Amino acid sequence: MKLKIIHTNDVHSHFGAFKRAASLIKEYKDENTIILDGGDFADFKSIELQGTRGMAAVELLQSVEYDALTIGNNEMFNGFDTLEYMAENSPVPFISNNLYRKDKELISGVKTSVILEKSGLRIFITGASPDLQGFNDGLGVHITDYKNAIRKELERHRGTYDVCILLNHVGTVSDEELANELDEVDIILSAHDHRLFTHGRL
């Protein structure tokens, strides 16, 4: 049994760099591969995103057949309406287990987790978004404590999966803490602070 995971994060709408990443993904991808993005793939400094309400970035991920992504802060930076529009229209699932509308209701199109089936395995994927504190209100979102949200989501799905991946956008320092605290998580894919890990840590 073999499972290959290809992961990107913090692409920030760098289309030139993504073109190279897309070529590599297509080269390495096989029938046992899942492709994930840890958030901040969309950056609204890009005019292409402004003109398409973010869908240009989603279409890039779709073109390489991503399986899921976690919502980072940059996916929120054009305001709640754009975020919801992207999540509702994306064929790639938008994940966040701690992100809500300002009125604390669920955001249409956003999933708290997904279970993918690949190589005969049930692969559970969840992730949290960063708290933007003073910006939350103006962006139209409510963000809860990520540790509680992750624990709750793991509890809710305990026993329903074979492999657990935390695809997180709260930064590598927080993820190192979580790695020590959460026994049921098999793999943490980190993002947000652009820290390079040339090798995975065990």
Ligand SMILES: [Fe+2]
């Ligand atoms: Fe970020």
